[in-house]
Amino acid sequence: MTDALATLCDDLLTAARRAGADSADAIALAGTSLSIDVRGGVLEQAERSEGTDIGLRVFVGQRQANVSASDTRAETLAEMAERAVAMAREAPEDPYAGLADPGQLAQSPDIAALDMSDPTPEPDPEALQRDAEQAEAAALAVQGVTQAQGASAGYGRRDVWLAATNGFSNGYSRTQRSLSAVAIAGTGTGMERDYDGDSRIHQGDLRAAADIGRSAGERAVAALGARKPPTGRYPVVYDERIAASLIGHLLAATNGAAIARGASWLRDALGAQVLPAHLSLIEDPLRPRATASRPFDAEGLPTARRAVVQDGVLTGWTLDLSAGRKLGMPSTGNAARGTSSPPSPSTWNVALTQGDRTRADLLRDMGTGLLITSMIGSTINPNTGDYSRGASGFWVENGQIAYPVNECTVAGNLREMLMTLVPANDARPWLSRVVPSLLVEGMTLAGS
Known part of the structure; x- marks a missing residue:
């Protein structure tokens, strides 16, 4: 063919x-x-x-x-x-x-x-x-x-x-x-x-x-009998199933097209710390058997492993040729396209540094707070990073799951949220986004 x-x-x-x-x-x-x-x-x-x-x-x-x-x-x-x-x-x-x-x-x-x-x-x-x-x-x-x-x-x-x-x-x-x-x-x-x-x-x-x-x-x-959690400021654990959404917001903010337009809450963060110092975010389009792997991008440039964030520091933007030229930088080999539109920057396989604790350990350390297993809707301000999403999951008390919850909203600012991340060790290695469960400190929770 x-x-x-x-x-x-x-x-x-x-x-x-x-x-x-x-x-x-x-x-x-x-x-x-x-x-x-x-x-x-x-x-x-x-x-x-x-x-x-x-x-x-x-x-x-x-x-x-x-x-x-x-x-x-x-x-x-x-x-x-x-x-x-x-x-x-x-x-x-x-x-x-x-x-x-x-x-x-x-x-x-x-x-x-x-x-x-x-x-x-x-x-x-x-x-x-x-x-x-x-x-x-x-x-x-x-x-x-x-x-x-x-x-x-x-x-x-x-x-x-x-x-x-x-x-x-x-x-x-x-x-x-x-x-x-x-x-x-x-x-x-x-x-x-x-x-x-x-x-x-x-x-x-x-x-x-x-x-x-x-x-x-x-x-x-497990979700039967769900009710609204209390309103207040609490730590939150994002279950591994949905934790990649947080990293997705970071990746969107480092997209070269958004940077060139000045429409990113990370537009002034190149070379600055955006994650805790012990965390890195690595893109590897050459991983065997990974769903987002590719030998070259949509403009024929070679793809290569690169650090989007190294030891907590943002090292570069995600660029195709056009975005790179606008910013005076070389393409990172990240052009993607379909048949009906020109290329645009996109990320391939990414992996966040995993921790040495299980999700249960994160819940224990959290004490009282929310375990999110599902999210709906999204209000993200691309210029400020202000974040608000509907959520459901489980209320945690004394480090143990107490009861299922739904119909609540979690809010914060992505720049502040990402700086508090504590990763578990439960990421699935075959996914295109290898991200474990994540503990985020001090989010605003709107429930009952």
């Missing part, structure tokens, strides 16, 4: 030159997905899709335009190129737009070492249905579970090819296998719902269906 995508990209670039483009890049994506949903022990939905999408970005001087299509006929490629060039000629000049210099491009990346594609055959629908049925049955077998909202199993494969008139041309394939279950406990207004799931590149790494279903059921039952 990648050979066909390479040919498509070459044909798009040829069409762009013929239409009058000074330079151009093209991306082609071919995907297959299969999903099975089960509810009440019977098949509820089965869906399979296949398709190819193409995108073309052209430059006329310092003007650029992007077009996309899912039709790969020769006449469509020519029409795309003509339309893109016409659009570019009418676009405003962008002094920071342009392709990478040939010397910046990735040279012979070791794609096989990343192990991003499972060589085993695509699972048949019956096998996916059996997995979903087993997960749902395991959830229903948990005492206190009154119904299962359903279980889903899926498989996907995506082939990617990128080519540009600066000489870059390369691609790779990625697979994904997923399984999840949702359980409901209780009845009437006292019902509680929770879930569990897993997603891996290799089918053999996927957690057992019975384990996923049982965990979903146990989580739903």
Whole structure:
């Protein structure tokens, strides 16, 4: 398939030159997905899709335009190129737009070492249905579970090819296998719902269906009888399932596009301490079998391991070529794109330094406070870092879980919150964001 995508990209670039483009890049994506949903022990939905999408970005001087299509006929490629060039000629000049210099491009990346594609055959629908049925049955077998909202199993494969008139041309394939279950406990207004799931590149790494279903059921039952916690200022532990959201806010604030616009609460923090001195945040796009790994970015630049935060100090921004040029810095190899838009900065696999204590140890040290296991809504001021989110989880007294809670809000300022982080040691190493449970001191809690 990648050979066909390479040919498509070459044909798009040829069409762009013929239409009058000074330079151009093209991306082609071919995907297959299969999903099975089960509810009440019977098949509820089965869906399979296949398709190819193409995108073309052209430059006329310092003007650029992007077009996309899912039709790969020769006449469509020519029409795309003509339309893109016409659009570019009418676009405003962008002094920071342009392709990478040939010397910046990735040279012979070791794609096989990343192990991003499972060589085993695509699972048949019956096998996916059996997995979903087993997960749902395991959830229903948990005492206190009154119904299962359903279980889903899926498989996907995506082939990617990128080519540009600066000489870059390369691609790779990625697979994904997923399984999840949702359980409901209780009845009437006292019902509680929770879930569990897993997603891996290799089918053999996927957690057992019975384990996923049982965990979903146990989580739903544990939430029964939830009530509002007291209002006040308390320490908070973010469970590992949702702790990565805090680090996500930090990553968003270090995005070069936001920095260039001056719309980030970390815009003046380069070289300053943003985490406790014993914590680092490392990005590694070259981790084998990780879902966000990639050998090169969407502009053909090599990806590499880097420290976003080293020993608590913010070391740099996340940059593509355009953002880097605006800030007078080199790209960090973090350009991402789809077929319908130009590249923009994005992060790949990241990992926060883990601690030496369990989540139970954090709760013990916290004494009295809130354990958050689920969050809804979000109010984040990108300029100040003021933070407010709806939450549910468990109230903790004397270091022990006392009762489940819901319908509360936690608030603080991200700059202050991140400086108090205490990590546990329970991060799942296969995730693209490896972040353990986190204790945050002194947040404002609005409950009863």
